[in-house]
Amino acid sequence: MSIALRGIGKQFGEFAAVKDIDLDVPTGALIALLGPSGCGKTTLLRIIAGLETPDEGQVLFDGRDATLWPIRDRNVGFVFQHYALFRHMSVFENVAFGLKVKPRRERPALKDIRRKVQSLLELVQLGWAGDRYPAQLSGGQRQRVALARALAVDPDVLLLDEPFGALDSQVRHELRRWLRRLHDELHFTSIFVTHDQQEAIEVADTIVVLNRGRIEQCGVPGEVYDLPTSAFVHRFLGQVNELPVQLRDGRAYLGPIDISPATDVRTGDANNIALIRPHEIEIGPEGVGWPATVIAVRVIGPIVRLELNAQGLPANEPLEAEISRERYEGERFGVGQTVGLRFRRWQVYPAASGAAA
Amino acid sequence: MAAAEVRSVGTGAASGRLLLIAAALLFLGLFLVLPLLAVFVQALAKGVSAYFIAISDPNAWASVKLTLTVAAIAVPFNLVFGVAAAWAIAKFEFRGKSTLITLIDLPFAVSPVIAGLIFILLFGSHGWFGGYLRAHHIRVVFAVPGIVLATIFVTFPFIARELIPVMQAQGKDDEETALSLGATGWQTFWRVTLPNIRWGLMYGVLLCNARAMGEFGAVSVVSGHVRGLTNTMPLHVEILYNEYNYTAAFAVASLLALLALLTLVGKSFLEWRQPELRHAVAQARDRTRREKT
Numbered sequence: 001m002s003i004a005l006r007g008i009g010k011q012f013g014e015f016a017a018v019k020d021i022d023l024d025v026p027t028g029a030l031i032a033l034l035g036p037s038g039c040g041k042t043t044l045l046r047i048i049a050g051l052e053t054p055d056e057g058q059v060l061f062d063g064r065d066a067t068l069w070p071i072r073d074r075n076v077g078f079v080f081q082h083y084a085l086f087r088h089m090s091v092f093e094n095v096a097f098g099l100k101v102k103p104r105r106e107r108p109a110l111k112d113i114r115r116k117v118q119s120l121l122e123l124v125q126l127g128w129a130g131d132r133y134p135a136q137l138s139g140g141q142r143q144r145v146a147l148a149r150a151l152a153v154d155p156d157v158l159l160l161d162e163p164f165g166a167l168d169s170q171v172r173h174e175l176r177r178w179l180r181r182l183h184d185e186l187h188f189t190s191i192f193v194t195h196d197q198q199e200a201i202e203v204a205d206t207i208v209v210l211n212r213g214r215i216e217q218c219g220v221p222g223e224v225y226d227l228p229t230s231a232f233v234h235r236f237l238g239q240v241n242e243l244p245v246q247l248r249d250g251r252a253y254l255g256p257i258d259i260s261p262a263t264d265v266r267t268g269d270a271n272n273i274a275l276i277r278p279h280e281i282e283i284g285p286e287g288v289g290w291p292a293t294v295i296a297v298r299v300i301g302p303i304v305r306l307e308l309n310a311q312g313l314p315a316n317e318p319l320e321a322e323i324s325r326e327r328y329e330g331e332r333f334g335v336g337q338t339v340g341l342r343f344r345r346w347q348v349y350p351a352a353s354g355a356a357a
Numbered sequence: 358m359a360a361a362e363v364r365s366v367g368t369g370a371a372s373g374r375l376l377l378i379a380a381a382l383l384f385l386g387l388f389l390v391l392p393l394l395a396v397f398v399q400a401l402a403k404g405v406s407a408y409f410i411a412i413s414d415p416n417a418w419a420s421v422k423l424t425l426t427v428a429a430i431a432v433p434f435n436l437v438f439g440v441a442a443a444w445a446i447a448k449f450e451f452r453g454k455s456t457l458i459t460l461i462d463l464p465f466a467v468s469p470v471i472a473g474l475i476f477i478l479l480f481g482s483h484g485w486f487g488g489y490l491r492a493h494h495i496r497v498v499f500a501v502p503g504i505v506l507a508t509i510f511v512t513f514p515f516i517a518r519e520l521i522p523v524m525q526a527q528g529k530d531d532e533e534t535a536l537s538l539g540a541t542g543w544q545t546f547w548r549v550t551l552p553n554i555r556w557g558l559m560y561g562v563l564l565c566n567a568r569a570m571g572e573f574g575a576v577s578v579v580s581g582h583v584r585g586l587t588n589t590m591p592l593h594v595e596i597l598y599n600e601y602n603y604t605a606a607f608a609v610a611s612l613l614a615l616l617a618l619l620t621l622v623g624k625s626f627l628e629w630r631q632p633e634l635r636h637a638v639a640q641a642r643d644r645t646r647r648e649k650t
Contacts, residue, residue: 101535
């Protein structure tokens with residue numbers, strides 16, 4: 001089922017949770033709503049589910065106006081961060097719930113329910129756990145039960161609110177990959193909410209970045225990461241170094257490095273900042289580029305992170321650079337060593353947009 | 358050296374624990390068990406036959422019946438009201454919510470005697486509705502309806518107060534999940550909400566029932582103390598006591614105490630019968646067994 005949002009707005013008292021949201025989710029897409037806490041992503045998800053009514057705008061399901069449909073008529077599966085399993089029911093009863101509450105003429109026979117629940121439990125790799133109670137399962141297992149329960153009613157849309165937020169990183173990583181595979185097998189439309197950019201990049205086809213109730217940018221993960229349209233998105237998706245752009249004699253500089261040819265900087269606009277990701281900093285021998293001193297080296301598995309004090313910048317704001325382990329093994333930059341920096345890529349934004357984060 | 362230190366810390370903790378347990382038991386004994394025993398000892402002071410004669414008195418029986426009737430009306434009424442109010446307060450945002458919470462607490466704040474007088478003022482022969490009631494030959498005050506009303510008023514907050522924090526802590530996730538799975542409002546209530554709150558609810562019912570059976574002040578004002586007709590057990594106990602009929606007074610008091618003990622036993626039995634509770638107990642037993650080996 002395709003979902004479309006047209007001009008959605010929702011206020012909570014004085015606080016505008018979401019404003020003027022337009023979004024199209026094609027059938028079968030897997031979309032991430034990404035943003036910091038308070039950005040409106042959960043409100044938006046709840047509006048799609050029918051758990052909140054928007055103050056303005058329309059929600060369209062397959063082109064039909066579903067804005068005022070109650071949740072039980074929308075045929076959506078909703079998965080909460082804290083699982084919301086019915087604690088007084090066994091795992092089997094939890095998954096069977098959606099089938100057992102159907103009106104009598106639509107309700108499958110008991111043996112069909114049993115077969116379906118068992119196959120769903122197998123699908124989430126919990127075929128053995130039907131008789132257990134939620135309290136007896138681990139967090140990852142509980143979330144898989146919650147997914148099986150949501151899938152039991154054959155939803156057209158699966159909505160997940162920070163589904164892996166309460167799990168530890170190992171389990172989270174496994175479940176992300178598993179959710180992606182599940183989505184590819186079953187082809188339902190899914191929307192999930194997360195504040196974890198890595199999760200969004202790993203799982204989703206499309207990332208919608210939200211900030212203060214508005215859509216900041218929408219695109220495929222690589223595009224949003226590489227070509228952010230605002231400083232907010234640039235900062236939110238990964239680490240960044242921030243440098244002031246200096247203007248001298250009609251040319252733009254980052255420290256001593258002339259960036260004029262590559263950057264469209266209007267002279268006179270003196271308050272620009274450049275954002276540079278750690279892996280976009282090139283470290284070379286002393287004498288080439290911007291002189292800097294290595295003040296810390298940290299080996300993190302396949303990458304090595306260097307903290308660098310660039311000449312002319314305050315000592316308490318070191319730049320962060322990342323190089324590959326192989327490169328590091330070859331060159332052996334040590335603490336105290338002087339090196340030369342160049343920038344492979346950077347992006348310039350007006351400084352006013354800096355406050356958004 | 359290290360082992361000796363560990364041991365001394367261990368025994369220190371153990372003696373502290375013993376001290377705490379002893380203090381708790383002493384208090385329980387002094388303030389709960391001893392008075393309860395005193396009731397039964399006093400009731401049986403003149404022998405078992407005097408006890409049975411006292412409780413088989415028709416007026417005593419009438420008071421037992423009236424007390425049970427009043428509780429049987431007041432408790433279900435406050436059960437429905439308490440669940441509805443707690444549901445509204447815990448799961449919805451609306452204007453006037455804090456006023457509603459304050460109003461629910463009102464019977465706690467008002468003295469029971471005042472509560473009784475309110476009903477005299479409303480339904481008494483010189484009260485606001487007194488003329489209307491007399492014209493239609495309806496007796497409220499100095500009759501069973503008045504006693505029921507006063508009891509409902511006094512026991513109003515018990516169940517709602519017990520449920521509000523429970524429901525607030527549980528949030529709306531379970532209900533929203535049930536709705537998203539296609540359940541109707543009724544199905545959600547019976548299959549999800551009610552099982553989630555049943556322990557708090559049972560505790561609230563227990564407290565409400567205890568107070569409904571034991572209420573003295575408010576009921577005393579509206580009852581009129583007509584023997585065999587409008588005397589509840591606490592009122593009957595007082596009358597007997599004022600007549601220096603100690604054996605009979607304590608005999609009826611012992612029945613009241615027995616009713617209270619019965620509700621407690623009932624609660625324990627229900628808890629014991631819950632499958633997932635049994636599960637948890639079995640699990641805990643497994644764990645200790647594993648730790649021992």
